[in-house]
Amino acid sequence: MSGRTELPSGLVTFVFTDIEGSTRLARMLGDDYGSVLGDHRSVMRAALSDFGGVELFTEGDSFFIAFQDAGDAVAACVEAQRQLSAHEWPSSEVAPKVRMGMHTGPARPVGNEYASAEVHRASRVASAAHGGQILCSGATMLAVLSSGASVPFALTVPGPSQSPQGADVDLLDLGPYRLRGFDDDERLFQILAPGLDRDFPAPRTPGAATHNLPAPLTAFVGRRAELAELTTLVHRHRMVTVAGPGGAGKSRLALAVAEHLLEAYPQGVWTVDAQDDLAPAIAAAMGVRTEPGRPIFETLLEHCADRQMLLVLETADAAPAACATLLRRLLARCPRLDVLVTSRVPLNVPGEVVWNLPPLSPADVFALLSERTAEARGSRPAPVEDHADLALVAARLEGSPLAAELAATRLRSLSAEQLAARLDDPLAALDPVNADAGERHGSLTANLDWSYRTLSTPAAGLLRRLAVFAGTVDLGTVEWCGVEALGALSELADKSLIELVPGPRYRLSGQVRAYASRRLTAAGDERAARDRHVSWALHTLDSVAVDTDGQPRTTSLTELAPFVPEWQTALRWAAEKGSVRSGLRLALALDPWWREHGTAAEGRALLTRLYQRLDGVDVEPAVLAYAHLVHAGLADDRTERTRFLDRAERIARAEEDHALLVRALAGHRSTLIEAGHYDQAERLCRDVIAEADRCGVSEAALPAVIALAELLWRRDELTSAAELLGAARQAEASCPEHRGKRTVDWLLGMVALRRGDLVAAHDHLVVALRSRLRHGFSGAAADAVAAIAVRCALGGDLTTAAVLFGGAEAARGARRTEMFGRFWSSQQLSLRTALGDAAFDVAYADGVGLGFDRIVAMALAVEHPDLEDGAARFAGTLRG
Helix, strand or coil, X not given: CXXXXXXXXXXXXXXXXXXXXXXXXXXXXXXXXXXXXXXXXHHHHHHHCCCCCEEEEEECCEEEEEECCHHHHHHHHHHHHHHHHHCCCCCHHHCCEEEEEEEEEEECEECCEECCHHHHHHHHHHHCCCCCCXXXXXXXXXXXXXXXXXXXXXXXXXCCCCCCCCCCEEEEEEEEEECCCCCCEEEEEEEXXXXXXXXXXXXXXXXXXXXXXXXXXXXXXXXXXXXXXXXXXXXXXXXXXXECCCCXXXXXXXXXXXXXCHHHCCCCEEEEECCCCHHHHHHHHHCCCCCCCCXXXXXXXXXXXXXXXXXXXXXXXXXXXXXXXXXXXXXXHCCCEEEEEEECCCCCCCCCEEEECCCCCHHHHHXXXXXXXXXXXXXXXXXXXXXXXXXXXXXXXXXXXXXXXXXXXXXXXXCHHHHHCCCCCHHHHHCCCCCCCCCXXXXXXXXXHHHHCCCCHHHHHXXXXXXXXCCCECHHHHHHCCCCHHHHHHHHHHCCCCEEECCCEEECCHHHHHHHHHHHHHCXXXXXXXXHHHHHHHHHHHHHHECCCCCECCCCHHHHCCCHHHHHHHHHHHHHXXXXXXXXXXXXXXXXXXXXXXXXXXXXXXHHHHHCCCCCCCCCXXXXXXXXXXXXXXXXXXXXXXXXXXXXXXXXXXXXXXXXXXXXHHXXXXXXXXXXXXXXXXXXXXXXXXXXXXXXXXXXXXXXXXXXXXXXXXXXXXXXXXXXXXXXXXXXXXXXXXXXXXXXXXXHHHHHHHHCCHHHHHHHHHHHHHXXXXXXXXXXXXXXXXXXXXXXXXXXXXXXHHHHHHHHHHHHHHHCXXXXXXXXXXHHHHHHHHHCHHHHHHHHHHHHHHCHHHHHHHHHCCCCHHHCCCCHHHHHHHHC
16 A cells, blocks of 8 residues: 555545455456456555555455545545546456445444444445445545645536536445444445446445336326236236237326335335337346346346346337347246336246236216326316216217327317317327327337237238228137137237227227228228128128028117127218218118117218219119108108209109109108198008008008008097007018007007007007117107006006106107197107106106116016906906
């Protein structure tokens, strides 16, 4: 050293140094280790010789030095590190990495040693350092700054990019740490200087952080059930993979779980992004340093071998094969290590439990959206009157946290109502214009690009072709899309681009569908894919409309419901660029759906667009005429209805199609009835019925028969109405579009009500209600419920009648017609008079609030009149 042998006294700075990984270095070098160790000692002694340090002992690779001046101690260590770095070692792999630590405190030598706790504190500070690092205690820092040392010093907070101007040495405040054997916290500082390494893991102390979980920037909202379930899975299994689409909140949930599990892993919870070089990234997170001549992964395995730790590996889908290989080795060699992975694809590691992250519930999306929107508006929550629109936005985001974050940003400039109206295309509505293409969570498009780039050619092609479907599809439909579809489907499911739903069926989210549609257009395949979709739609139409024996099926909106979104999508394409003939066929099939669900305006608009593309298209006249009949039935304007009925009539006469002509003529009945011209309407109906009989197409006149029966019922000609309806039973049974509604039975029930025949009324109305429910005609079913309400009122069950009326009126909505509207009103007025206003209003409100399913159940549960009051006709049977 300096040649000085007298031990410092008073305020002494103690320095300890040793070689990190010296045992490994000695094993690697064998007999050559002695030469490296000797060079290390020579370099250390030469570097420290000019700074007044007294070497107390040297043992193996360790030094213990005492300095009278703290500034000299710091300068000596800095110089030693510089010379160690500059020395020519046999190779870079065997260059020793020396860790140094110091502490300053009052001490007096006793003989040739110190009997002071300050020495032990200095030793613990050195033990906290990493190879190549110099640490000092807070006491040394204060001594340095107050010593007036010749070397300029500066003090800074963590994370400096360079030393301050004019300062050769910078003291970086690392914060308080608990040293082994000491009860108080010690504030540690790293000494920075030109030529020294700057970046090190956290100090190695018992009080050091046992995790590297990032502090959340925003509150964790919702997911309470998922948080509990995933926490339980991690407790029970060594490797759990949270799988799900991009932007689903996998990482956020995994980090929340990790935070809950901190106490269960005493040796640490460490999160690593798999986009980095994996083994070095895990080692850096855990504070594991490279050892000379040894692969970092081997050092990592040794570090994790007997430690109880949790590794949170994020974005494993960035390099799934590499992640799987590394995790297999880690789990096999480290029995107390558990792993929680976030990935868009399973890693297929033995023992891996794949947990698919469900979408956020609408309530959680609403809560998240409300909170983020308030943050985006300067902590101002949305007004209460906006909550309904905000809930609509939340419902349309399909449980995506990323979409909710983007929507909150949009709500800075749009109202919730405006945003909800634009979410048919979520990418256009939510993506920022200037999103960073490299930031996968910066936009929905960038997020999906991340997954799309990893797809095989068949999988990418299938994804694009599936984009033309409006809803879920079954396996047969997927196979319709191509011969390689089955394998491609599995790949899309594994990468969370397609969702398996009960059925089983397969679903693209609105975001994925919008993205895939853009890719389909960009690939130039849109026309072929959509034309193929139209062909598929017609194929399904045939399967629904025609029975296995070739006979037309009863029109059932229940059976149509799964196909309607696809038929409407195919029809929109046909109306824009596809086949007009196919579009007209689809329009005919959708007619009852449009009528039942109040979407007549859309139907008329699509038919109009098809007409505009008729030039040069060979369409069967009858098909066009039936399209005109559909258009007339959807029209709410009498002039428009008449115009299209006349067009259909002209085609029917030109083609000599008697059934079509009868239908066209019968269509005018609605216009006359709406205008209150009941006598003219009756004459028209009788003429149409006669014409149909004369031409042998009596079934075609069924609408006229029904209308005539209603007109007769209206003026109390009940016998004539009943006879007419009785004769119409066969015609109704032979018409697929009519037999599901059982209108004949319903009208016979109405006739029976007028006659006071509750038994016949009950029988007919229950038959009509059951059939209408089974076939999906909910509006007509509401009429049947209202009629059963009248039957209850006539039978003396006034409260049930009022409840049923409330439910029927709420469900019927716009179906009130002039023909029966007055009848319902008069019956309700009588019921109100009998019950009293207050009791009627309570019962009616109960019916409105029950929901239509429960109202129907109540109507069907009404006891048959023959069973009421222990009817005499059953008395003998019951006694027997």
